[in-house]
Every structure is written in structure tokens, then in C-alpha cells.
Ligand SMILES: Nc1ncnc2c1ncn2[C@@H]1O[C@H](COP(=O)(O)OP(=O)(O)OP(=O)(O)O)[C@@H](O)[C@H]1O
């Protein structure tokens with residue numbers, strides 16, 4: 001469904017992605033792990049063209065989308081994204097945060113948009129917080145609204161960039177709960193995370209990234225139990241404690 | 242005065258509103274009391290004549306309206322032009338750095354805008370007014386009210402430079418995370434600007450923008466020098482034809498205060514009333530004399 005082929009990215013002279021390949025099938029959950037600065041966020045942001053690759057292809061359903069003929073806005077409607085720092089629109093209520101994409105991007109009438117938005121807030125257990133502003137919500141609640149915002153556009157896949165890294169343990173459980181439910185419902189997901197419990201339970205495949213390359217890939221069982229490279233071994237033992 | 246709204250002490254919200262009124266009418270009253278005491282003392286000392294001021298204040302009404310009108314027109318026209326200039330100032334360098342196709346246009350535009358802003362901020366408003374007025378009255382001799390419109394043009398040229406910087410700062414204060422999120426749901430650049438960046442930055446720049454209006458209104462006094470019949474001209478004329486310059490200039494000062502204080506009060510009321518948690522002005526401080534503390538805000542962790 002989503003694929004990257006030989007993706008390279010430079011920031012100035014810094015070579016951040018050095019020929020990355022990946023494929024996610026419909027309904028699969030792909031987890032990406034790796035040390036800080038290895039290029040995980042950059043890779044994820046290439047998949048919805050928030051970052052434009054310098055070389056290589058991004059394919060959605062086999063169609064090359066990093067192409068001048070394809071509008072990046074269209075691609076981003078197909079592939080939702082959830083950020084580490086939530087990034088809810090601070091001037092809008094929880095409901096309006098979900099509504100705005102339906103209204104402005106999908107051009108829905110307000111009543112329909114609000115009905116769908118409320119349903120999405122219900123799905124993440126926050127229908128009662130519809131009128132609250134982001135600053136009035138806990139981190140976990142904000143992140144769940146952000147997930148609802150991404151889901152409301154009915155994307156083919158959702159990208160998660162360390163969605164629980166800025167949260168306390170209680171909120172981490174809330175958010176992971178929502179994500180596991182999503183995975184169960186068959187959502188295609190690419191998740192950068194250090195939550196090994198989550199990866200073990202729901203990931204169909206795990207990628208280990210270092211220095212802008214994918215060093216290892218496998219099922220969570222294989223990769224976490226028997227890392228082949230020294231880098232992965234060191235990383236796994238550090239993260240699993 | 243302008244702040245009184247709704248039934249007093251109608252629950253928590255009513256109490257908070259009362260506190261705002263108490264505070265601001267307190268400030269207004271303090272200013273008025275200060276001026277009145279000063280005038281009465283000076284009157285007793287024989288330095289000023291209150292009866293003269295009572296008799297002649299209506300002479301300043303039309304000039305006050307002229308000053309207000311000139312400032313407002315200049316401010317609004319300046320606003321409309323300053324928004325795109327602020328955009329160029331805020332995002333121009335980024336477009337050029339990314340070597341986007343628009344760079345060909347944006348790079349020179351950024352240079353021109355920056356030069357303009359620096360020129361306006363780096364020279365006295367008085368110099369700008371004399372220069373632009375001289376040029377404009379020469380270019381448009383014979384037009385009715387040419388001095389007034391030349392003055393308005395000068396104020397506009399001045400305020401554009403300052404407002405562009407206010408907007409630049411406002412736009413830059415909206416974080417990249419907000420823009421990324423808007424992009425990630427498929428919004429187009431103009432939509433992101435209209436629905437995300439602009440509403441957020443307007444809340445943040447309401448105060449600096451008010452300050453700019455006040456500064457511009459006070460700078461409109463300089464138009465006296467280019468033959469615009471505004472407040473300062475009127476005060477000077479009244480003072481020296483009636484040989485009561487001190488009273489006349491007191492009246493002028495009074496008129497400025499009468500317009501500026503309610504305006505800034507009104508804006509800060511608006512700022513509180515339209516407040517969004519986490520954006521712009523901090524949460525209103527609680528009234529000291531207004532009963533029990535309101536319940537905790539809904540920021541507590543949820544279920
Ligand atoms: N917009 C940018 N401009 C310049 N350099 C960047 C930019 N974004 C990322 N980088 C650099 O690219 C490298 C990879 O960054 P990236 O954020 O992709 O890493 P990461 O694996 O997500 O790390 P972390 O675990 O800390 O989030 C880093 O060295 C970072 O400083």
C-alpha cells in the first residue's frame with residue numbers, strides 16, 4: 001500500500017536518509033525503531049511528503065506520488081499523521097480540530113462534518129471534551145484528539161511519530177490503547193516508537209534504523225530476541241533494559 | 242464605563258466581569274482625578290483658567306474628529322498592505338533558502354520590504370511627514386483637502402513599516418508544529434494561512450497592534466506642521482488667538498486621553514472576553530474581593 005524505494009534525503013550537506021526501502025501492506029502495522037538522529041522522523045515525513053525526498057520514490061498503491069504531477073495535499077489526505085508533540089490547533093476546540101479538515105479539505109457541510117467529528121471523538125473516548133481547548137486537555141487527551149483528527153479524513157494509513165514520548169505513564173496507556181484498537185480494526189499504520197510492549201503485541205514487522213539506513217528488519221519476535229548486528233543488539237538491550 | 246455589561250454578580254462569570262470593571266474604571270478614575278486635582282490647584286494658583294476651558298472645549302471637537310479619522314484611515318489601509326509585507330518578511334527567507342520556484346519574485350520583494358521597513362523605523366515620523374506631504378501637495382496641487390490627504394498618506398506610509406513588523410513577529414510566533422499539522426491533514430498553503438496562522442497570530446498581536454494605533458494617533462499631532470486642521474493645530478490656534486495657550490494645550494491633552502484610554506480599555510476587555518486558553522493573554526487574575534475561588538479549571542487529567 002505504501003512503499004519507499006531507494007529514498008535519499010540531504011539537509012544541506014547532512015546525508016540523513018541513505019537509500020531507504022520499505023513496504024507496508026494494507027492492514028499491517030510497521031514499527032520503526034532506532035537511536036536518536038537516525039532519520040526515523042525524516043523517513044516518516046517523506047511518506048506523506050512533509051519532507052520531499054531528494055532521490056527515490058514514494059509509492060501509494062503503486063503510484064509514484066513524489067512527482068510534480070501529484071498534489072502533495074492529495075497525498076496527505078490519504079495518509080494521516082500523528083506527531084510527538086500533538087500539534088493540535090491551539091485556537092480551536094477539540095471538536096473544531098477534527099472538523100476543520102472535513103470542512104476545508106473535504107468541503108463537507110458543517111452539520112455532516114460535526115457529526116463525523118463527534119463520532120471520531122467518541123471512538124477515542126473524548127466526546128465529553130468536544131468543547132475543550134487543547135490547553136485545557138491533558139497530554140494523553142490531546143494526543144487522542146490528534147488521532148481523531150487524522151482518522152476523520154478516513155485515510156488509507158496513519159503515520160505515528162513517537163506518539164507517546166511526551167506523555168506520562170497513565171496517558172501512554174490511554175494512547176496505546178487507542179492505537180491497539182485501531183490496529184485491531186485493520187488500520188494500516190507506520191509507527192516510530194520506543195514502546196517495545198506495543199511493538200511486540202501489534203507489529204507485523206519491525207525495522208531497525210541507524211545512520212539513515214535500515215540495518216535490520218523482521219518480526220518483533222526475531223528482531224528483539226535475536227538482533228543480528230552489534231548496533232541493533234546494543235539498542236535492544238538498552239531499550240529493553 | 243464601556244465595560245459594564247450584564248447583571249452584576251451573576252455567578253462566577255459575573256463576578257469576574259465585575260472585577261475587570263472595578264480594575265479598569267479604577268484606572269480611568271485615577272487618571273481623571275489626577276488631572277482634575279492638578280487643574281483645580283493650578284486654577285487656584287491663577288496659572289490656568291478652568292472657565293476658559295469649559296467655554297472653549299467644543300472648538301476642539303471637529304479637529305479631534307479629523308485626527309481620529311486620519312489616523313483610522315491610515316491605520317486600516319496600512320493594515321491591509323502590511324499583512325502581505327509581514328508575510329514576505331516572515332516567510333521570504335525560507336522560500337529563498339528552499340530555492341522554491343517563487344524565489345525569483347520573493348527574493349527581490351524581501352529585499353525591498355526589508356529596506357522599506359528599515360527606512361521607516363530608522364527615520365523620525367516628523368521627517369517622513371514633511372517629506373511626503375511636500376511631495377504629495379506638489380504632485381496633487383489644487384485637489385480639495387490636499388493637505389489632509391497628503392497627511393493621511395504620510396501616516397499610512399509610516400504605519401505600514403511598523404505594522405509589517407508586528408505581523409512578521411505574529412506570523413513567526415505560530416509554531417512549525419501547527420503548520421505541519423495543517424499540512425498533514427491536506428490543507429493548502431492559503432488555507433493554512435487563513436484558518437491557522439492568521440487567527441492565531443491576530444490574537445497574539447492584538448496588543449502590539451493597539452499600541453501601534455495609539456502611537457499613530459499621537460503622531461498625527463505632527464500633521465499640524467503640514468497644515469492639517471487636527472487637534473494640535475486647533476490647540477495652537479485657540480491658545481494663541483485667545484492668549485490662553487496653557488489651557489488650550491491642556492484641552493488638547495485631555496482630548497487625546499479621552500480617545501486613547503477608552504480604546505485601550507476596550508481592547509483589553511475584548512482580549513479577555515475573546516480569550517482562548519493557552520493563546521495570547523494569560524488567564525485573568527482572580528478578583529481579590531470577589532468571594533470564593535472558582536472551581537479548578539478543566540485542565541485536570543481526564544478519565
Ligand atoms: N529540517 C531539518 N533541517 C536540517 N536538519 C534536519 C532537519 N530535520 C532533521 N534534521 C537532522 O536530520 C537528522 C535526522 O533527524 P530525525 O529527526 O529524522 O531523527 P530521528 O531518528 O527522528 O531522531 P529522534 O529519535 O531524536 O526523533 C538529525 O541529525 C537532525 O538534526
Ligand SMILES: [Mg+2]
Pocket residue numbers: 040041042161162
Ligand atoms: Mg524523531
